[in-house]
Amino acid sequence: MRYTSAIGVATAITAGLSACGGPASSGDGTGGSGGDGDTIEAGIAYPLSTGFDPMITSGATPYAANMHIFEGLVDLDPVTLVARPTLATEMPKKINATTYRATLRKGATFHDGSAVTADDVVFSFERVLDPKNASLMAQFVPFIDRVTAVDASTVEFKLKYAFALFPSRISVVRIVPKKIAGADAKAFDSKPVGSGPYRFVSAVREDKIVMEKYDEYNGPHPAKAKKMVWRLISDPSARVSALKSGRVQAIEDVPYIDVKGFTGQDKVESVQSFGLLFLMFNCADARFEDKRVRQALHYALDTDKIISTALLGNAAAATGYVPATHPDYHKAATVYAHDPAKAKKLLAEAGVDKLSFTLMLTDNGWVKDIAPLIKESWAAVGVDASLDIQQSAAQYAEIDKGNFHALAAPGDPSVFGNDADLLLRWFYYGFWPENRYGWKGTPAYKRAKSLLDKAAAEPDAGKRKELWGQVTDLVADEAALYPVLHRKLPTAWREGTLTGFEPLPTTGLSFIDVGRA
Template sequence: MIRSLRTGAAILALTAGTALAQQTDITIGMVLEPPNLDPTGGAAAAIDEVVYANVFEGLTRFASDGSIVSGLAESWEISEDGTTYTFTLREGVTFHDGSAMTAYDVVFSLDRARAEGSTNAQPSLFANIVLVEAVDDTTVEVTLDGPDGAFLFDMAWGDAVIVSPDSAETNATNPIGTGPFRFVEWAQGDRVELTRYDAYWGDAPALEDATFRFVSDPNAAFAAMMAGDVDAFPNFPAPETLSSFEADPRFSVIVGSTEGETILAMNNAQPPLDDIRVRQAISHAINRQDIIDGAMFGYGTPIGTHFAPHNPDYVDLTANSAYDPDAARALLEEAGATDLTLRLMLPPPSYARRGGEIIAAQLREVGIETEITNLEWAQWLEQVFRGYDFDLTIVSHTEPADINIYANPEYYFQYDNDAFQALMEELATTSDPAARTALNQQAQQMIAADFVNGYLFQLAKTGVANADIEGLWENSPTQANDLTGVRWVE
């Protein structure tokens, strides 16, 4: 009896000791590998999914609920006329190479982003900046050409992170930021490894090491989760298997929303898609719900314009491009665009590959044939995004509140509308919330009426994680896998 009690005590002590050894590393699954690791030098969402809030930080940042909170700027003051922002920076911030982060790095970063010839993918974020000055080491003054109610929001984007002049040119392959994790290794085609930065200015994350592993195949992603090779897959590519994870107590399924407007993008500058009647016909040929059911297994919200349904300014314009194959055929005949064959370029995500097959069948029903080409992500960026060499493509735009991309006639779908550009200029200088709502809604209606693209659905965030992990974002207010609050609970 005594021996039995001692054995039980030993087991309890051993169990307690094991509990103290809490796991501090994590492996995150991602569908796409980033083309580089510099968020100021590329448009791919996968860049921010690795480095946003983990490696790089901006003056402000997005919180998990979409609100804008302080980042490297501890506080700020806005002049009475709304044109001058004075930022007070946090003290004791260092880059991962040990050098101090000061106001001069902020000046460098913002001036670099807005310079002529900048490789920044979002130049509109900086277009209204007139001057950036370092008042002292911890104070920066930014002067705008007019009041801008979205400026603090813009500074939270990954494209606006603060970088050092010493490492800016090599951040693509060796990122050096100010975040709680520093870069260790990029094994291209496989993974990126980060480790906790011990000199971080803020609260230390619970995790010590993080690996982002790239698993593009849905079947391989399922197998990796089941085998425990991946601890969490925040954007899981096989929604048809989620029921298996829901039935397994080892896992938790996390379903939320994203900022990802998933669209059938059209090359507006290239015949026959420069004819609004052809674009309208394509829009009416699309059955959104069939795409959501067939490609996303029911996960997704139909959209009729480029705006997130969870945004309070959203206008439901799905009826404007309702599924109507008879109307589509009539419009094509009116435009003299019968017997069309269009090139449909598809990037790797399953929503694009699966959705493309469904859309091709729907277009065939109204007399439009498609030539499908499956592209790797780097090819898509080169040929479609930068080269304009496409007719149709499917992509999810995960940047927050990014309807302003339609004001750039050089953006890949090449929509050029002076009235829309003037509307965005007015929005940029408007701070009154009610007035901004009215302008946002007018913008949504304008691009829907012009049938710029085929608007499909808002991408759902369907994630799978080990049930002992907490702190992963449920929703995606920006394209990020923020690990700062992630921890193992057992």
């Protein structure tokens, strides 16, 4: 998963995905015109690296599929990332500062035909909150104290403390059937059952995922195609060829070099995302204890050259933690423009004469293109960096043992939520600072946590944004882990074959409210 395996979330690899699920409808849409004419075919960039259980999945591809298979009480619009009710009849109602209630959509059913009940909702949240389950989503809802069923269709949430973003944040928890997920979690992981507009049919790890319309779905976003076949095409050239040949109607992650090559019916659009390339330093390493060294390495980078040369202009240099297009954008008090003289001055002030270390990088194609330019920028200020490029899982295995100097890697938690609290907590609260880059126990980390906690309880949106701005200023100045750039995500599709299709600002493709033309 680009945004999680790249940032080291533990991967729960599930075996035996091949040919799971119920019977497929006739044919699998292999024809260039999309099978029976009501099948959406898509070219997906990543193979199945994990199963589908929404509590633990860390794979980009199953996570995207889950947007179609499962629902939350509240979901994020895949294009705008704005929260909207799905299984709930409306956004959760605030009873008091620490109590909310939600009412389930009448007649909602899971794909096995059973009714969605308040007990299923309670079970879904409790399994996420149970530490034994090591849920990826638990870190996003630490404010929930308990969830109870008021009646068969009403759920009440009691919070440990006031959290102003509660109504939208619970979108991270997808509702699953208790009798199925609770009976055999492993089987559920490979054969997911949700209440969304599409039901899972089958999956083959490096081949395809097949889903079909759930006819009994009665929610706000019914399937507009009878079937979907997601072709798992890791090779970028093959993915581009699949679109141009008409084998698929849309592809994700278009190589930057191919963006200008789409003409006629084949359209491409690069959408600005939160997705970033960040530098992370091991602050427990004596070479990087002084923040002036970390700052110097940022000032030394010729980010404009990196963007124009390696990414062909498809990115924006970081001037804050979130991109300038984000609603919670705050320009950091420290902006790392290319300034070799300042970099040399900071290194000298820190007493560093000859700095040498190994820079780990993940093996994403665009990251590998950037790697020599980083080395070149640092060499210009007298810094010798050896490059170590490997798969992200291998790199993070070493990092989690404390065996690293510095890392350049991609990350994008915005698929889970787009508010600044979630995005800031991902890298600056809990696991990452305490276990990865050695920030635990520092005054700066204590300050960041205090500001984030204060913002979480602040009911006034303006004051919240101001507090997030203070966190941004702090993490920019510290540069323990900080973005270099926010990249654009190019998506391509064949015009006239789909209705309602839009590219996403996050990894993946969405066919919610999309049909075949």
